[in-house]
Structures are given as C-alpha cells and as structure tokens.
Amino acid sequence: MESAAGMSQDPNNERRIAHIDMDAFFASIEQLDHPEWRGKPLAVGDGPRSVVSAASYEIRAYGVRSAMPVAQAKRLCPQGLFVPGRMWRYKEISRRVMGVLQHFSPLVEQASVDEAYLDATGLERLFGPPEEFALALRAAVKQETGLSCSVGIAPVRFLAKIASDFNKPDGQTIIRPQDVRAFLDVLPVQKIPGVGGRTLETLHKLGVSTAGDVLRHPAEFWGRKLGERGLWLHALARGVDDRPVTPFTPPKSSSAENTFSKDTRDPATLRRWLLLQADRVGSDLRAQGVRGRTVTLKAKFDDFTQVTRSRTLPEAICDTQTIFDTAVSLLTELNPKKNLRLIGVGVSQFGNKPRQLSLLQPEPTDRPKGALDTALDAVRSRFGKGAIMRGDLLDFDE
8 A cells, every 4th residue: 555655756646637618518409409400500599689608610600609699690690590598408418417527536516507627636547647538538428418528637727627628629638737837838818717808908018918928027016916816817827726626516596587589577478487487497406306495586677677586485395386386476576567578587595494383284295286297307307308398388489
C-alpha cells in the first residue's frame, strides 16, 4: 500500500478537472426527436417576441446565435426551422446525461441543464490517460442519449471550461500542467470567466489583450484598479483556481412558464396554460422524488411589470391537480385587469415539514388523484411525453 506522502508525490495523481458541455443541446434534442429536421438549420424559439434559446450548427452558419431575437434570426435565415422549446424534454435528457457522468466519478457538479464539472483526479487507473477518459465520457453520453458532447480536461476548473469549447462540436481538448503557462500567455483575456463589458474596456485601455498580459502588473496593481475582481483576474491569469468540484445539490424548486404569442387575460386560456404548466411541474417533481409545500404563480403584464403570488400548503405535494388548483386560486385572487404576456407556475420548499394533527380531523391519506399521475408518468416514461395528455389539453396549441 502506498503512503499518503507517496501518493502526493505521484505525478499521475495530479489534479484533473473535466468540463462536459453538450453540443447545441436544445436544438440537438429537437433534431434527435424529429429525424426529418436533422441536417437542417434549426433554432429553438418561436413567436415574434421570443429569443433564440438554442441554435443548431447548421443555422449558426447564417449568423444566428442564442439570445438573438427570433425576428432577427428569421431575417438572417428565412428558410430556417423555428420551433418552440420543450424544457421538460431537455431536463429529462439532462438527468440521463448526469446519470452517465455519475458512473465515472462520484464528484459531479451540474453547472446548468447542459454542462457539468467532474473531478477526474486519480481516475487514470480505471480509465487510462486524459485522452482516453474524455473519449470514454463522450462515447457513454452518445450511447445513452444519442447526442454528442465536448469535453475539456485541465488542472483547474476555469481552464477545463475554456478547453471544452475549443473543439466543438463532438471534440475534446486536454491541457496538461506543463502546458498551462503557454496556453494562458496567448489566451484572449475575454475568455477568462467574469471578464466582459466594462472590465474588458478597462483592460484594453491598459493594453491587456491576453491573460499573459495581465501578469505584466502585480496583484496589488489589479486590486487597486478592479478591487476583488482584479485580484481574482490576476489569480486566474497565473492559472490558480482552487475551487473544488462540488457534488450535486438537490434542486430547491421546479417551475414552468410560457410567453404568449398574443397578450391575453382570458380566464379560460390562462387556466389551460396553468394546467399545462402544473402537469409539467408535477411530472418533474415526481421524477425527482420530491414534494413541495409552496406554490407560486408568476405573471408578467403587457407593460412588462411582473408580480408573483405564493401560497404555502399544510403538507408537501407533487400531484398535478393540487398544483393546478392552487395556481388557479392564486390567479383568481390576482384578478388581472391588464393583459398578460407571460404566466408561470412553480413549486418550492421541498420536504415534508412536521405539523400538529387536529384531534377533530382524520389523518390525511394519499389522494386518489395521485393514481392518475402515476399512470400518466408510467406511460410517458415508456412511450415518451407526447404519448398521452390530459383531455383538456388535446386541442391546445402551445
């Protein structure tokens, strides 16, 4: 058995952080689920007032990018496919991706729906050198989801994230400890996390264009110029980033919202949106195996003002009907006098909080409606989310 000292001196145990980034995630899922869309320019985002949330690599050739107004994207690529987002589907695939990563390391930190960090330190005895490890990761994700991802591996977090973007799509980049200094010397300073906007303007005025340029001045100089941000910038420019990979933290809420193609305050229309959203949120809660006590209604009016209304229930719930009934009650209390452009439902405060039972009331039991949710979940799990839906939503056009 090797001693602790021996382990620390073993060059094979150098710190290795992997960053996994799915390629054009939302758009790739749409092309996966709709084979007829594969190879065609596609953007997730529909409606004149929405923005592009994801762009396929085919449509990026026309200059279309995420966060671009859909109207502008359609002018750039009139022949492109513009489809509404399906966040429930993206979350479903995301959970499968994270499940794959857990097979490689117990230290996985999900950074967003389509990216994660993984501590790969010491895993070379199981998976080989970094190149083989990255290949194995990508192959496992592809086998499980049918989608490609890009991987970056480096001694520190921020470099792993930067590296994962270097050979997209479906690529990998390895930065070894001995290559860090050369890599940073020519790295555009705007690639460093947190550098943008005014900070970038300040750096350019000081003649700083690469991370290597930052080191022309000591940390004290950057502290005076940019405060704590300057000290952080100097540390990263030196390749110092001690942040660990923090394993998965259970989510604190689940929500769904939609922006309408046309503003409305029609009660029947709003109720159907709430039912659709309650169905999605309830399904997500049950998939995670959690319940929440607080239901929140979010509403944005046609003048862009926004309000929320919440209600905390006596016990934690995850069934669609209770979420829907509570949201409708909150909407009735809100009694909007202006048209709405967005509505949403969320559930939070997970866990069952102990409460005092009344001697005059029977102990609560599972609601019969929970059986319907269980049946719907089972069918959707086997045949897909679109295999079955509630009757009130059959002819509802999202």
